[in-house]
Amino acid sequence: MHGTPIDLQLLNACAAILLLLSFAMLAQRRIVTMVNLLALQGVMLFLATLLLAWRTGQGHLLVSAALTLGLKVIALPWLLHRLIRRLQVYWDTEPLLNVPGTMLVGLVTVVFAFGLAQPIAELASTATRNALGIAVAVVLLAFLTMITRRKAMSQVVGFLSMENGLFFGAMSATYGMPMIVELGVALDVLVAMLVLGVFFFQIREQFDSLDLHHLESLKEEQ
Amino acid sequence: MNATAWLTQFLEVIAALALAPLFLGWVNACRAWLQNRSAPSLLLPYRGIRKLFHKDAVIATGASPLFRLAPYVVFGAMVAAAAIIPSMGTGLPFRTAADAIVLVGLLAIARVFMSLAAMDIGTAFGTLGARREMMVGFLAEPALLMVIFVASLISATTALPLITERLAAQTPALYPSLAFTAVAFTMVLLAENARIPVDNPATHLELTMIHEAMLLEYSARHLALMEWAAALKLFNYACIGFALFVPWGASLGGEAGLAELAVSIPALALKLAISGLWLAVIETVSAKLRVFRAPEFMASAFMFAVLGLLVRLLLGA
Numbered sequence: 001m002h003g004t005p006i007d008l009q010l011l012n013a014c015a016a017i018l019l020l021l022s023f024a025m026l027a028q029r030r031i032v033t034m035v036n037l038l039a040l041q042g043v044m045l046f047l048a049t050l051l052l053a054w055r056t057g058q059g060h061l062l063v064s065a066a067l068t069l070g071l072k073v074i075a076l077p078w079l080l081h082r083l084i085r086r087l088q089v090y091w092d093t094e095p096l097l098n099v100p101g102t103m104l105v106g107l108v109t110v111v112f113a114f115g116l117a118q119p120i121a122e123l124a125s126t127a128t129r130n131a132l133g134i135a136v137a138v139v140l141l142a143f144l145t146m147i148t149r150r151k152a153m154s155q156v157v158g159f160l161s162m163e164n165g166l167f168f169g170a171m172s173a174t175y176g177m178p179m180i181v182e183l184g185v186a187l188d189v190l191v192a193m194l195v196l197g198v199f200f201f202q203i204r205e206q207f208d209s210l211d212l213h214h215l216e217s218l219k220e221e222q
Numbered sequence: 223m224n225a226t227a228w229l230t231q232f233l234e235v236i237a238a239l240a241l242a243p244l245f246l247g248w249v250n251a252c253r254a255w256l257q258n259r260s261a262p263s264l265l266l267p268y269r270g271i272r273k274l275f276h277k278d279a280v281i282a283t284g285a286s287p288l289f290r291l292a293p294y295v296v297f298g299a300m301v302a303a304a305a306i307i308p309s310m311g312t313g314l315p316f317r318t319a320a321d322a323i324v325l326v327g328l329l330a331i332a333r334v335f336m337s338l339a340a341m342d343i344g345t346a347f348g349t350l351g352a353r354r355e356m357m358v359g360f361l362a363e364p365a366l367l368m369v370i371f372v373a374s375l376i377s378a379t380t381a382l383p384l385i386t387e388r389l390a391a392q393t394p395a396l397y398p399s400l401a402f403t404a405v406a407f408t409m410v411l412l413a414e415n416a417r418i419p420v421d422n423p424a425t426h427l428e429l430t431m432i433h434e435a436m437l438l439e440y441s442a443r444h445l446a447l448m449e450w451a452a453a454l455k456l457f458n459y460a461c462i463g464f465a466l467f468v469p470w471g472a473s474l475g476g477e478a479g480l481a482e483l484a485v486s487i488p489a490l491a492l493k494l495a496i497s498g499l500w501l502a503v504i505e506t507v508s509a510k511l512r513v514f515r516a517p518e519f520m521a522s523a524f525m526f527a528v529l530g531l532l533v534r535l536l537l538g539a
Contacts (some may be wrong), residue, residue, distance in 0.1 A: 009395055131537065
């Protein structure tokens with residue numbers, strides 16, 4: 001650790017906290033807290049992007065930092081909180097696997113992700129290439145969150161967390177995607193959120209619940 | 223080994239024996255202040271132990287020799303643990319005798335004997351307490367080992383005094399891995415010492431007890447030793463925490479003189495006072511978990527520790 005500049009240390013700390021927040025989401029049963037954790041993840045991404053922009057002097061990273069702040073810290077959590085209030089869903093049902101079990105699976109996933117990212121990180125030439133493993137781990141943990149939940153709401157939060165992981169991965173491997181791609185993805189996520197919001201109401205109207213369990217059987221079989 | 227090293231070793235054990243009840247009293251007093259109660263005397267644990275030593279011991283019919291032996295083994299293990307934790311100085315003569323893994327083993331011996339003694343009498347509550355203790359212990363122990371391994375990875379040794387020396391000698395840097403393991407260690411400390419989120423040390427309701435349920439059959443000098451050992455355990459855990467996460471202030475190295483030792487004593491007192499207050503704050507703001515939520519708590523501690531390990535391995539931070 002001798003001689004590591006302070007900004008790189010801070011970036012590493014951001015990456016570590018990002019991973020921790022993914023675990024917190026995995027263990028959390030309350031949807032409101034999950035959304036807050038997602039917003040915190042956005043804050044960490046914002047800080048990491050700012051630090052990277054300052055370190056590399058690349059102007060376009062400042063734009064994506066602003067985009068992260070506006071979209072992932074403010075707009076999406078606000079939308080989700082509004083949906084939660086409207087739909088009156090505050091709790092997920094018990095996850096498919098109990099919490100200690102999920103955490104252990106999560107730890108194995110992280111080890112797998114780190115192993116997976118090792119050869120890719122060797123190809124990258126950026127200062128932050130070690131954080132690539134963390135990005136892959138965040139993506140896989142978000143997958144796990146989606147797999148172990150039943151409610152549509154928490155699956156969407158998992159989906160958004162996955163997008164955070166992808167964003168962080170692009171940033172640590174190549175200092176961010178081209179601006180046009182980033183804008184496109186940001187718009188996609190926003191639109192997806194709006195469309196899914198409409199879906200929630202439709203699902204609830206059909207089944208009186210947001211439990212996706214009901215979608216598993218076909219109508220004719222009932 | 224010079225005379226100062228032996229003096230440090232001697233002082234450390236004496237300080238652990240003498241200060242452990244005071245530390246417990248301090249935590250209890252802080253809790254009382256935070257909860258707007260008038261605080262009990264700081265010396266109350268001493269009086270309790272003295273009172274118990276003056277009583278006549280009563281032993282249940284059918285108790286095996288193990289039941290009589292257990293308090294001495296538990297107390298002895300705690301004193302031995304206190305001798306290898308570098309609470310004041312790292313130049314201990316015992317530093318080559320035992321490393322951090324032996325320390326975890328000593329704590330495990332105490333736990334096993336306590337549980338066996340609790341089951342020895344055959345009462346329902348003793349067995350219940352022993353089972354719960356083992357349930358908490360089997361999850362807390364790997365978490366504690368993981369915490370130690372992270373510090374070992376950073377300092378490239380498993381000897382606790384060397385870990386302390388090397389961590390203190392490092393240039394100050396952000397270590398997310400150490401921050402994670404500090405959280406894990408705090409959780410393990412709370413669980414292993416029967417503090418609030420897992421067990422309530424002040425409870426009188428047998429069904430919710432873990433630690434206290436194992437002591438129900440003990441009286442007089444045996445109970446006094448058990449309570450003293452419990453206080454020592456809390457003291458030892460606090461000192462492990464200082465050795466791993468706040469190594470500053472302890473007299474470092476085998477050549478440290480009397481001046482460093484003189485500084486390390488008030489430093490230890492200050493660290494104990496702050497950590498006691500911190501413990502009381504945690505216990506005041508958190509609610510006791512249901513017994514069956516305790517594994518979740520311990521799983522989180524384990525997860526924090528392993529995350530620290532992984533972050534250390536991947537980021538080198």
